[in-house]
Every structure is written in C-alpha cells, then in structure tokens.
Amino acid sequence: MKNILQEVFETLRDFLSVNSPEQSHMLTVYANLDQANPLNRKERPAWLIELKNTFDNLSEEQKNALMTFDGASLTWNGIEEQIISTLEQHEAKGRSVVVFTDLSDTVVIDLPLPVKTGVYYGIPQVKHMLSQLHRYGQYLVVLFSEREHRTVFVDVPTLVSEGTLQSSLGEGIFLRPGGNKTRTQASERRNLDTERRMLREAAGEINDYFMDEPLFDRIVFGGNLKIAHGVKNNLHHAVAEQLVSIEPIPFDATDEQLRETVSILADEYEAVHDLALIQELILRGETCGRAASGMDEVMDALQNGQVRKLYLPYPMDADDFDTLLIEAVLENVEVELVHGIAAETLREMGGVGAALYYVIR
Structure with a gap:
C-alpha cells in the first residue's frame, strides 16, 4: 500500500509543481466511480447524482469563488459540466477517484477504496486521499501443514481473498518421523537433511513471492508451528523483518477466523x-x-x-x-x-x- 501512496504523491507533485498550489486556487473533487456497483452502471449513475447533490450544497460564496478562477469569468453550470465531463471520460481503475484542477489543467488519480463524495475549493485537499489510502496494509498469511502450504491475502481492515503459492514442493514439507527405534543413524541423517532442504526451499519460495509482490506489507505464519519456525529461520533477513508473528492458526481456518486474527495482530503491531x-x-x-x-x-x-x-x-x-x-x-x-x-x-x-x-x- 505504501507503494501506491508513493505513486499517487509523485503524480500529485508533478501536477502541483506546475500549477502554483501556493495561490490556493484549486478545485478538489472526490467521487466514487466503482463500476462494480450496479447503481453506477445505470443511465444516470449513482456517482453523478451524489456529485450533483454535493455541488448543489456548496454555498453561494464558494460558487462565486469557483467562478473567478484566475480572473476568468466562468458560469457555474460550465464548471459543473467540465468536471462531470472529465469524470465521464475517465476509465476508472479503482473504486473512486480524486480530481485536482485549476480548470485549465487537470489530473485524475484512481483510488482503490470508496471515498466520501466531496468538492473543495482552495488549497488542494490531500488529507482525505491520505486517510483513504492509509491502511494497516496487505498481510500475506502462510499456513503450513506436512503436505502443503496455503496462502491467504488479508487487506486490513478490508477483505480476505485466498491465493495459491506456486510450490515446487508437491508433497509439502515433512517433519522427521519420530518414535521409530529401528531406524538407523544414516536414515536419521537423511531425514534431517531432507527436512532442512525442504524448509530452505519453502523459505526461498516465500522470499521470491513476497519480494515480487510490493503490495504486501507484513507476513503472518500459522498452521504447523514447528514447520513455521523452521521456515522462519531460513527466510531472507529483509523478508524476516516483515514477519509480524507465528500464530497457532488452524490450516483450514475460515475467512472470518483469518480476518479476525489478522486484524488483532495488525492492531497490536x-x-x-x-x-x-x-x-x-x-x-x-x-x-x-x-x-x-x-x-x-x-x-x-x-x-x-x-x-x-x-x-x-x-x-x-x-x-x-x-x-x-x-x-x-x-x-x-x-x-x-x-x-x-x-x-x-x-x-x-x-x-x-x-x-x-x-x-x-
């Protein structure tokens, strides 16, 4: 999530550095364009109704200020139509957008989550965007068993979605067999070497997986605790630093159980x-x-x-x-x-x- 915020700030900085923000003559518009919402796919979409109502609720003083951008004489209907036209032409890549404009130059930034519809005049309103983008982050939960490992992505405090960690360990990670008095020292060493190799390979996969997915901010291990600790000891130090906790989470934990556990861990962390x-x-x-x-x-x-x-x-x-x-x-x-x-x-x-x-x- 931090990478998303950095990209947004870079886009905004490029725009503001050209458009003299110190003059405080900027219009900031937040709108929910989420096409996953069926109400936004109607001929008169919900976002348009919300935005028009927000425009209507502005004071006459605010409207007069907006109509005199840079000394230009603009009608209120003209300003409203310009903003709506910009949003209608924008192909939203997220669930909402923020528009920064001086009615001459405009930048539209996609946001991943819904926002409160708003129209602001004066200093560009960044704090709403910052608060909206600020999350505890994406948690990668890895649950281990003796035969496989399971990954779940938790966006705290939003949704849980399960993914698959492509593994070369087709039969999973096995613990050494115990209690068999007839096994030889040679077989004991072979079992130990095999276990260590598998733990290293599992850690290597997680290293690659985590480093290739910059949206992940933290890691939690669960399932078989002995395996989890073994994999932890083989993680790259940069990945190990992001490991928040090893928890006794059942391998077959439900989405709700995972959401609750990770939310508690995220709050504590x-x-x-x-x-x-x-x-x-x-x-x-x-x-x-x-x-x-x-x-x-x-x-x-x-x-x-x-x-x-x-x-x-x-x-x-x-x-x-x-x-x-x-x-x-x-x-x-x-x-x-x-x-x-x-x-x-x-x-x-x-x-x-x-x-x-x-x-x-």
Whole structure:
C-alpha cells in the first residue's frame, strides 16, 4: 500500500509543481466511480447524482469563488459540466477517484477504496486521499501443514481473498518421523537433511513471492508451528523483518477466523510500531536535536528542506494539515500516520512531528 501512496504523491507533485498550489486556487473533487456497483452502471449513475447533490450544497460564496478562477469569468453550470465531463471520460481503475484542477489543467488519480463524495475549493485537499489510502496494509498469511502450504491475502481492515503459492514442493514439507527405534543413524541423517532442504526451499519460495509482490506489507505464519519456525529461520533477513508473528492458526481456518486474527495482530503491531516511532522522535529531539514538533516548527523545517519524515495523527481532521501536506508532497517527504496512544502523544506535542536530516544552528 505504501507503494501506491508513493505513486499517487509523485503524480500529485508533478501536477502541483506546475500549477502554483501556493495561490490556493484549486478545485478538489472526490467521487466514487466503482463500476462494480450496479447503481453506477445505470443511465444516470449513482456517482453523478451524489456529485450533483454535493455541488448543489456548496454555498453561494464558494460558487462565486469557483467562478473567478484566475480572473476568468466562468458560469457555474460550465464548471459543473467540465468536471462531470472529465469524470465521464475517465476509465476508472479503482473504486473512486480524486480530481485536482485549476480548470485549465487537470489530473485524475484512481483510488482503490470508496471515498466520501466531496468538492473543495482552495488549497488542494490531500488529507482525505491520505486517510483513504492509509491502511494497516496487505498481510500475506502462510499456513503450513506436512503436505502443503496455503496462502491467504488479508487487506486490513478490508477483505480476505485466498491465493495459491506456486510450490515446487508437491508433497509439502515433512517433519522427521519420530518414535521409530529401528531406524538407523544414516536414515536419521537423511531425514534431517531432507527436512532442512525442504524448509530452505519453502523459505526461498516465500522470499521470491513476497519480494515480487510490493503490495504486501507484513507476513503472518500459522498452521504447523514447528514447520513455521523452521521456515522462519531460513527466510531472507529483509523478508524476516516483515514477519509480524507465528500464530497457532488452524490450516483450514475460515475467512472470518483469518480476518479476525489478522486484524488483532495488525492492531497490536501498529500500536507498538507507532509508539516506538514517536518515542524515537522524542529521543532524537532530546539527544541530538534532529526532531521538530508543532505546526510552526515543522513548517519551517519543511521549507528549509530539513525534514526526512513527517508524522501526523490518525484520524486527522484539522484544516491546518492541508498546507503542511502540500508542502510535504512538494518536498518529496515521506508521511507517516500514527494511531492510538502514539497519536495522542503526538497531539500533546503540537499535533505534528518531523524527523530531521540536520539541525540549523
């Protein structure tokens, strides 16, 4: 999911760098174009009705401001028709879109999940998109048995879909037989060598599979715990770092059981991870000064090119974040949303924090 967010920010940055966002004369439109929704396949689609109602609910002051973009005289009907025409011509690749336009140049960005239909004038509204794209991420769950392994993809907190891990281990991963007093030491060694080879091959497949699928953010192992631990010990270190937990999940667990288990693990992981990030930010500030907090301090650091990563609380509703986010997009700064106790701590620090490359003394 982080890769999707990065691509979206790159597209937006290219557009904003040409279209002077500091003038605050931008129209931002969010709409649900999802063609999987049968109501959107009607002659008068649901997204169009929602959007027209949203346009109608704008105040006269907002409409007047929209009709004087860059000093040009535009009728309200003309603005509305231009936006609708843009959306009708767009071949949606996701379930919703966001449009950024100054009514001269326009960019349309596909979003993977539904959004609240909205029309905004002024500073480009990025926080809605960021909140929509921000997820705990795609979890790859691998369940092991002595004869096969099963993979399930869990997009937390959305849907579960099962996939198949193409395996060269046609008969699965076998544990060494136990309790047979008649076997020889030679056969014991052969069984042990075979088991180790199979564990290495299984780990190799998971390494390749995970690295080839950049949408996956985390891994969970389940099923036969002895096999799971054996495969873990053979993972590439970059993949092992993404292994959140090994859990006693039944091999034949239902989608609902998997969804519930992974959601709990994701909540726990993100809570600990986020709090560690904020504690590290505090320590950076106290020990070497390479941290900033509060709107004014962070904005100054952004404009000076000091910011390595920007931290914001989730959910974020304050309009104060709009200008900050645009500056972060333009400066190509990574944005991290934190939750729970970490978000509360960040709000107490002034609502926003930043890790810095260097300190200006």
